[in-house]
Amino acid sequence: MKSNKPILVIDDDVIDSMTVKRAIKDCNYTNRVDFARNGEEAFAYLNNEENEKPCIILLDLNMPKMNGIEFLEILKKNERLKRIPVIILTTSRSDQDRLKAYNLGVAGYMIKSMDYSEFVEVMKTIKSYWSISELPE
Amino acid sequence: MKPKILIVDDKVQNLVALETLLCDLDVEFVRALSGNEALQKVLEHDFAIALIDVQMPEMDGFETVELLRKIKKTKYLPVIFVSAIYSENYYRIKGVESGAVDFITKPIIPEILFGKVKIFLGIYEQKLQLEEEIKRRIKIENELAESEEKFRTISTSANDGIIMIDSNDNIIYCNIAAEKIFGYKENEIVGKTLDRIIRSGKHHDTFINALRKLKKKEKSTIADKIIELTAIKKNENEFPIELSLSSVKINKEWNAVGIIRDITERVQANTKLQKSEAKYRSIFELSPEAIVLADQFGTIIDTNDRLFDWLGYESKSVIGKKLFKLPFLPKESSKRIIENFHKRMAGKEVLSYELDFITKKGEKRIGLVLASPLKNGKGRISGDLILIPDITERKADEELKGMLIKQLETVNLELKEFAYVVSHDLKAPLRGISTLAEWILEDYTDKFDTEGKEQLRLMISRAHRMHNLIDGILQYSRVGRVKEDKERIDLNILIPEIIDSLNPPENIEIVLDKNLPEINLEKTRIQQVFLNLISNAIKYMDKPKGLIKVGYEDKKEKWEFFIQDNGPGIEKKHFEKVFKIFQTLQSRDKMESTGIGLTTVKKIIKLFNGDIWLESELGKGTTFFFSIPKKHIEEIEI
Numbered sequence: 001m002k003s004n005k006p007i008l009v010i011d012d013d014v015i016d017s018m019t020v021k022r023a024i025k026d027c028n029y030t031n032r033v034d035f036a037r038n039g040e041e042a043f044a045y046l047n048n049e050e051n052e053k054p055c056i057i058l059l060d061l062n063m064p065k066m067n068g069i070e071f072l073e074i075l076k077k078n079e080r081l082k083r084i085p086v087i088i089l090t091t092s093r094s095d096q097d098r099l100k101a102y103n104l105g106v107a108g109y110m111i112k113s114m115d116y117s118e119f120v121e122v123m124k125t126i127k128s129y130w131s132i133s134e135l136p137e
Numbered sequence: 138m139k140p141k142i143l144i145v146d147d148k149v150q151n152l153v154a155l156e157t158l159l160c161d162l163d164v165e166f167v168r169a170l171s172g173n174e175a176l177q178k179v180l181e182h183d184f185a186i187a188l189i190d191v192q193m194p195e196m197d198g199f200e201t202v203e204l205l206r207k208i209k210k211t212k213y214l215p216v217i218f219v220s221a222i223y224s225e226n227y228y229r230i231k232g233v234e235s236g237a238v239d240f241i242t243k244p245i246i247p248e249i250l251f252g253k254v255k256i257f258l259g260i261y262e263q264k265l266q267l268e269e270e271i272k273r274r275i276k277i278e279n280e281l282a283e284s285e286e287k288f289r290t291i292s293t294s295a296n297d298g299i300i301m302i303d304s305n306d307n308i309i310y311c312n313i314a315a316e317k318i319f320g321y322k323e324n325e326i327v328g329k330t331l332d333r334i335i336r337s338g339k340h341h342d343t344f345i346n347a348l349r350k351l352k353k354k355e356k357s358t359i360a361d362k363i364i365e366l367t368a369i370k371k372n373e374n375e376f377p378i379e380l381s382l383s384s385v386k387i388n389k390e391w392n393a394v395g396i397i398r399d400i401t402e403r404v405q406a407n408t409k410l411q412k413s414e415a416k417y418r419s420i421f422e423l424s425p426e427a428i429v430l431a432d433q434f435g436t437i438i439d440t441n442d443r444l445f446d447w448l449g450y451e452s453k454s455v456i457g458k459k460l461f462k463l464p465f466l467p468k469e470s471s472k473r474i475i476e477n478f479h480k481r482m483a484g485k486e487v488l489s490y491e492l493d494f495i496t497k498k499g500e501k502r503i504g505l506v507l508a509s510p511l512k513n514g515k516g517r518i519s520g521d522l523i524l525i526p527d528i529t530e531r532k533a534d535e536e537l538k539g540m541l542i543k544q545l546e547t548v549n550l551e552l553k554e555f556a557y558v559v560s561h562d563l564k565a566p567l568r569g570i571s572t573l574a575e576w577i578l579e580d581y582t583d584k585f586d587t588e589g590k591e592q593l594r595l596m597i598s599r600a601h602r603m604h605n606l607i608d609g610i611l612q613y614s615r616v617g618r619v620k621e622d623k624e625r626i627d628l629n630i631l632i633p634e635i636i637d638s639l640n641p642p643e644n645i646e647i648v649l650d651k652n653l654p655e656i657n658l659e660k661t662r663i664q665q666v667f668l669n670l671i672s673n674a675i676k677y678m679d680k681p682k683g684l685i686k687v688g689y690e691d692k693k694e695k696w697e698f699f700i701q702d703n704g705p706g707i708e709k710k711h712f713e714k715v716f717k718i719f720q721t722l723q724s725r726d727k728m729e730s731t732g733i734g735l736t737t738v739k740k741i742i743k744l745f746n747g748d749i750w751l752e753s754e755l756g757k758g759t760t761f762f763f764s765i766p767k768k769h770i771e772e773i774e775i
Contacts, residue, residue: 092561115571
């Protein structure tokens, strides 16, 4: 990763969160990884001035309370937060979800794999991409 | 006026004697004393008789008569010679042979003279009368000729045929128009009998009866009435005529004059009108919809029986009523119908509209009012034609359909949500199980023996299978539910792409027909069809050298595609089974398969209105065929 700022993972599934955490570790990320279990929790994290602004957000779509799309709608209206790249990590192959996500300016859309090793590959690709892509301040 | 008698004698006493002898006659005497004087008097007077003395000096009696005979006026003047001597020679004198001549010898016997003069006077009287009669006759003849000329002019210039018959029904006169009407040349009809030109038929007996009565001078209907009859032309063709007949007396003989008019055109026009009337009447009566005809004042003129069938009111009970006073119209409907009626009568266009009706039994019905103003020959609005189809059932059907569609939409939405939940909520725990199993296998590999490791691997593979089944169900349920636009697809490009994505092993050759068609369909669907069929052929290939052929046949109404392989083949008893959901022919442990691919393919083909079937021989290979109608595709395009 170009930046050393934290990565924020927003997902309600504990095993999925564990998967991300383990994959990040397996990929030798140096960034700290923080977790939120839904959109509301994520905003609580993001709006807390004590927390550093994350360099990337990995976002699940199907979550209780505030789902991924709702989270994106609010995020992209926020002057301070709207430039943080958001990558969708979901099981949904729905065209509608893809369309909505890209309309809200996501940086990528990844399908959660059944296979852990496949998922590690996905995470590696993300890492290598963002290690050459410049990020805004 | 008295008849005049010329007396000629050179002796006055003789003249006096003659006058005396004849004084009893009511006549006037004119004297002449010589032949010359006699000639002079003749020019001045008209004489009935002349009495001339034979022996006169200068010009004797004979010479005088000779000269008189040369004058036109006296050429035939009866003359009595008075002579002293009788001679046979008297008869030989010139001019005596013309005109009456007599002789009387002297001495004159008064009775003889008196008698002869009287006879001559009688002849004169007769002559005068005859002349009078001739004059009168000439006058009458002139008058007759004039009247005949008048009649002829009228008769020849008349458009109507004029025919005259005698009491034996012989035609004795016929004008040009009549000759034309019956197709005869000049003067060809005259002499023929009436039955040659009038056909016995429907009205014939009445006509013959009336004619008989007319002859008997009984009161007759045809004398002044016009009757229609069938007539015959010279060429035997029949045609309708109109005849008025009256009797006339000519030379005390009974005659009848008939005025004839050819009414072929009128009858034809009438027949045409009747036919057209009958046609429209039958349309009116047989129409499946109620029809109401109103005049321009809104009074109902006619209705057909459908109105009765529909609303229970008979035509009779409605005809003559005003549009706004109809028993089957509730107040609100009456108002609307009369409002729109006035608009139409004012020449404004009124679109069809729905209206409530109440049947005689009190049931509410809905009718669609379709009306159009009727125009007369001059283009003026003369009434209104109102067509009222009963749309009660249709409306109910529409409402029901609308409700069902709404229900269906709700169900569909629920299903979509269900699919979403399934896709996420069922797959998430599966993924968890599979991931955790993998980690256990990885992190605690030294703690498991071979059997334990195999069991964990089986657990992972079952989790994967379930994941695939869920994906299959989702895919199947998406077909037909997810809308996609049609586009032109060139199969020469699409199929190689599909094959490429399948990455077939090197031992399998895939051959495509050249010039595959371009079709207009939903791309994802047609892609799924080819993908499933080709991937199946690859997946189940059991020969060291696999051959898969993809081709088609243009069958005019439809395309017929096929995917042929030289794989294991399918037993005939399984032909139907392969299309059923979750059906696999091999154990899933041997060949990982959901059993949803062909089911999905069949569903798509059915959506295209096509068909799918297969031919196969065990051990030799299978060919899947499917047809896609071309027409269906075009229809949807519109």
